[in-house]
Amino acid sequence: MPLDIDRIRAQFPVLRRRVNDHPLVYLDSAATSQKPRAVLDAERAFLEHHNAAVHRGAHALAAEATELFEVSRERLARFLGATAEEIVWTAGATAALNLLAYSFSNASSGRGGAQAERFRLRPGDELVVTELEHHANLIPWQELAGRTGATLRHIGVDDAGRLRMDEAAGIIGERTRVLAFAHVSNVLGAINPVAELVALARRVGALVVLDACQSAPHLPLDVKALDVDFAVLSGHKMLGPLGIGVLYGRRELLDAMPPFLTGGSMITSVTMEHAEYLPSPARFEAGTQPVSQAIGLAAAVDFLDDLGMDRVHERDAELGQALATGLAAIPGIRLLGPAPGEPRVGLAGFIVDGVHSHDVGQFLDELGIAVRVGHHCAEPLHRRLGLAASTRASTSVYTTDADLAAFLDGVGRVRAFFRA
Ligand code: PMP
Numbered sequence: 001m002p003l004d005i006d007r008i009r010a011q012f013p014v015l016r017r018r019v020n021d022h023p024l025v026y027l028d029s030a031a032t033s034q035k036p037r038a039v040l041d042a043e044r045a046f047l048e049h050h051n052a053a054v055h056r057g058a059h060a061l062a063a064e065a066t067e068l069f070e071v072s073r074e075r076l077a078r079f080l081g082a083t084a085e086e087i088v089w090t091a092g093a094t095a096a097l098n099l100l101a102y103s104f105s106n107a108s109s110g111r112g113g114a115q116a117e118r119f120r121l122r123p124g125d126e127l128v129v130t131e132l133e134h135h136a137n138l139i140p141w142q143e144l145a146g147r148t149g150a151t152l153r154h155i156g157v158d159d160a161g162r163l164r165m166d167e168a169a170g171i172i173g174e175r176t177r178v179l180a181f182a183h184v185s186n187v188l189g190a191i192n193p194v195a196e197l198v199a200l201a202r203r204v205g206a207l208v209v210l211d212a213c214q215s216a217p218h219l220p221l222d223v224k225a226l227d228v229d230f231a232v233l234s235g236h237k238m239l240g241p242l243g244i245g246v247l248y249g250r251r252e253l254l255d256a257m258p259p260f261l262t263g264g265s266m267i268t269s270v271t272m273e274h275a276e277y278l279p280s281p282a283r284f285e286a287g288t289q290p291v292s293q294a295i296g297l298a299a300a301v302d303f304l305d306d307l308g309m310d311r312v313h314e315r316d317a318e319l320g321q322a323l324a325t326g327l328a329a330i331p332g333i334r335l336l337g338p339a340p341g342e343p344r345v346g347l348a349g350f351i352v353d354g355v356h357s358h359d360v361g362q363f364l365d366e367l368g369i370a371v372r373v374g375h376h377c378a379e380p381l382h383r384r385l386g387l388a389a390s391t392r393a394s395t396s397v398y399t400t401d402a403d404l405a406a407f408l409d410g411v412g413r414v415r416a417f418f419r420a
Contacts, residue, residue: 003307003315009398011036011303022368025403030186030214030347030394031372032236035300042299043241043292053288055265069291072298073281079301080231080248081222088247088254088281089294093213094136096232096247097180099284100209101140102260104178108148112258118207119257123149126175128206130155130163130192131384132185135377137211137232141180150177157384161188161337168200176206183215187378187392188337189320189347191215198227207253213237217396218316218345220309223248235293239396240300244293247284254280261286304397312397319346319395319404326408332415336390346395349376352411355418357389363417367410 009015012034017024026034046068052061054069074084090096106112107119121127127141131154145152153171156164172179179201184191194210201208210228212221217238223231230253235244249257259266259277263286268276277283304312325340327333327350336349352360361373372392375382382388393407 001311003311003397005315005398005400008036008307009400011038012398013037013040015398019368019370020366025367025369025406027393027395027399027403027407028370028372029217029396029399030237030392032242033217033239033396034398035239035241035296036303038303039239039241039296039299043296046292046295051292054291055282055289065291068295069289072294075298075301076246079221079305080233080246081224082248083251085279085281086248086251086254088249088284089289090232090245090247090284091243091290092236092245093211093232093234094245096245097136097140097209097211099247099260100230100232101144103257104144105147106258106260112256115256116258117256118253121148121150121177124175125150125177126173127152127178127180128154128172128176129179130181131157132161132163132188132190132378132381133180133182134186134211134213135379136213137180137182137209138380141178151175155181157381159385160339161185161190161381161385163192165193165196168197172197172200172204172206174204176201176204178209179206180209180211182211182213184212184218184345184347185337185378185381186214186347187349187376187381187390189324189344189349189394190337191219191343191345194226194228202227214345214347218347219313229253235297235300238297238300239303240297241293244290244297246297249280251280254284257284259283259286263287265289307397315397316346316395317343319399320344320348322401322404323348323393323395326404327411330408330412333411336385346399347392348394349390349392350411351387351390352414355414357391359418360391360411360414363414364407364410367406369407369410371407 050064052065054066077084107116108121155168208228210231212231213234216233231248233246236242266286327335332353334351338344357373
């Protein structure tokens, strides 16, 4: 049975809003998705009935909060095909990627003992990313290279924005220690060839880091089947609260990895000179934790699983094709990324000939249509495609056919408006 979009929409209070005298058409879910009542209620119920700091305190509320927090971790683990010990809560995907990069540099400066060898980088070692990365999966690796003397290399894209897989085997070589790439491009909507890239990394023993921010809301994800070593997710893009994300890591790797943030809640004992750390995931969760957010994210994945990720994916592919076909049919529009008919998620970047993306965004906003404009934190990709900026429409489980029709109608009128 296909998804019942009207029933889904009824669960999202914000979608009843009007903007500039029009019903809101929210096509900026790739920046942040809207949140269903189940997520809002879960956070509120926690704050109203159980609010306490976790993993400390002898009182009833602290025990309840800890239980809810850990059950949420198990829930996320199940959603991703991992175990609870492999799920680290972070403030978001950016925080997760920085955690990883700083763990590597801590290992490289000799911290973490013998077991941290896998993470130790030396001059001559190479880190590989792609040219289409979000800045969050680029700059932390640039900085890591700067701190350790490792070299950062990248797999380029062709004129159509496709990864140059013909070059990849030459770039991922004996010196490669880390391969980090996006599962789905946040500008093009293209789904990258994970299996091929993982195979190239495995051949040379490099660690694989998957940025799953833009795939997790659209596709079923199984980190074991994908065979990646690490994966990062952003909770707020998958119907969950702001301020929460996940770092998945293979258990044996997390156990060997030195911490990044240090402080309370991550130690077994501390003297004035020295500290012993807890095993993962606690070792990577210093400080007071985002408990209501974790509980909210668990409610979000319950919501997605209740819909069924296979059905979410099916609907999403349909929306992606409708976006691509509709945009490609409008004169003066350049669709970025996969051509109509080629696989993509419900996300499309495009250019309106002769009109700056900021003007496109403003024109659409006047019609109550929310899209993203600019370089979407992927400046190198835009530069490669000869663009300063683009406009992006992105869908979610609550997107209707009428939303797309209003959007395509609006885009169809942009050029005429600015010419006049
Ligand atoms: N990677 C990708 C592909 C993204 O789209 C984003 C969010 N725009 C991020 C990383 C960073 O996520 P966050 O801002 O939630 O940390």
